[in-house]
Amino acid sequence: MANALTNTLRLSRAGLVLAQHGVRFVPKGMAVPLPLRIARAATAPIRWLSAPFRLREPKAARVSAALTQLGPSYIKLGQFLATRADILGPELTTDLRHLQDRLPPFSQAEARAAIEQALGGKLEDHFVEFGPPVAAASIAQVHKAYVLENGVKKAVAVKILRPNIEKRFRRDLDSYYFAAQLIERFHEPSRRLKPVAVVDNLKHTTDLEMDLRLEAAAISEMADNIATDEGFRVPHVDWRRTSKRVMTLEWIDGTPISDHATLKARGLDLEALGLVVMRSFLRHAMRDGFFHADMHQGNLFVDAEGKVVAVDFGIMGRLGKTERRFLAEILHGLITRDYYRAAAIHFEAGYVPPYHTVEEFAQAMRAIGEPIHGRIAEEISMADLLGQLFAYTDVFDMQTRPELILLQKSMVIVEGVARGLDPKLNVWTASEPVARQWVEENLSPIAKIKEAGGVFATLGELLAKSPGLLNVAETAARDVAQMAHTGLRLDEATVARLAQAQAKEARKGTWARFTIGMIAALALAAIYLNHIGAFH
DSSP, rough: HHHHHHHHHHHHHHHHHHTTTOOOSTTTTOOHHHHHHHHHHHHHHHHHHHHHHHHHHHHHHHHHHHHHHOHHHHHHHHHTTTOHHHHHHHHHHHHTOOOOOOOOOOOOHHHHHHHHHHHSOOOGOOEEEEEEEEEESEEEEEEEEEEEHHHHHHHEEEEEEEHHHHHHHHHHHHHHHHHHHHHHOGGGGGGOOHHHHHHHHHHHHHHHHHHHHHHHHHHHHHHHHHHTTTTOOOBBBBBGGGSSSSEEOOOOOOEEOOOHHHHHTTOOOOOHHHHHHHHHHHIIIIIEEEEEEEOOEEEGGEESSOEEOOOOOSEEEEOOOOHHHHHHHHHHHHHHHHHHHHHHHHTTTTOOOTTSSSSHHHHHHHHHHHTTTTGGGOOHHHHHOOOOOHTTTTTTOOOOOOHHHHHHHHHHHHHHHHHHOTTTTHHHHHHHHHHHHHHHHSSSSHHHHHHHHHHHHHHHHHTTTTTGGGGHOOOOOOOOHHHHHHOOOOOOOHHHHHHHHHHHHHOHHHHHHHHHHHHHHHHHHHHHHHHHOOOO
């Protein structure tokens, strides 16, 4: 009871602050639940009294100002909800995109104490110079410092978590859970949007952000993924000076990507940089399934070699192979106007319930795709297309896919950066080679044969480790070689040999029979994939 009362008071305070700033926190057209109608009535005098203030404050900035006043966890909540137009509606999510994650810095003394507690010893044991904060956000702030390496002084960026930030987030997340549970209990139309799951996702995201070792690991993972890419890189991690609450990175002394005048003065091609930004993001999402989910202008620089360098890896997105296939085929389907295939992949991925038809969903795909054909390139937004796609989630009873919504939000940001560099950027020209390469490497008949070959190799290792199955392995190897030579046909002779091998090895136990059956099934699957291909 006490906890419910405490959470009610916290949420009431948040409601009052929102009301003071004139923020509409219920989307237009949404039936307002009774508790919110009571809250709106209670705050009506406050909204009336604050009207002169609201007139002075730009409408788009009101929600940002309110959340900033409420503190760090509300800023993170706002950033997270900026990806969820399905919950808040397009008007409020558009306003949330103006939210800047900036707060006053904490003191130099607190920064020193945090470093000494996290790394041990004195601050001077780790840094020969340690400057004041250069940036302060809701969860952490960054200092410029210097270290000695082989007698050479080298600049580094030191990121430090805010004091007691974990406690503050735990307290506010408790009130978010309380609100989400009430919404699910008393407002049936909202249950499809899974409010509790939304808070779960926010908690998971912030838990990752509040362990700087995980952010350092994300940078390291992306560095491995893009090692052979051109035009894009990430900072080097100083693992010796990194812990849960402190992270040390290479200092990026580059030109902000928003400083177009300086980039031009350096002789750099802005259109080429725009293409690098767009294609790099798409490669990370489709090829690697791991992307920077906050690639706004403030997090991108251009170094002395002309490479784009990303910083601040606190928010990362992951896509499984199913989601990557979804993205690649959606883009491919819209580009080639193959709306039936673009629709079918939704059903294959299980995104659309089977009681709907592919034909109906293909009609929705056509409604999205046809208007883009015949329009000039700079009028087409891939992020808007994905946004329109997600707008059909209610019509077709699709469950929320947080990873795809995060991708769409990130695409909005990346498109904005890329088009800032090149207003005439053709998103199809930028995306088509990346999508095509992924399709060729993962969905073509050759890719399917390679995938089947990998399975056969794994089975071969299992057989080789089992002396009782060596004869089966030899027979299987001959059959696989013959299938590869003849285009993976399972002819009568092959069937006969498999049958003979099965009869011969039946006495040696069920493992042999199981293995032969697996080989036959996998061979048939490979033949099927070889004949139908990845596209119809």
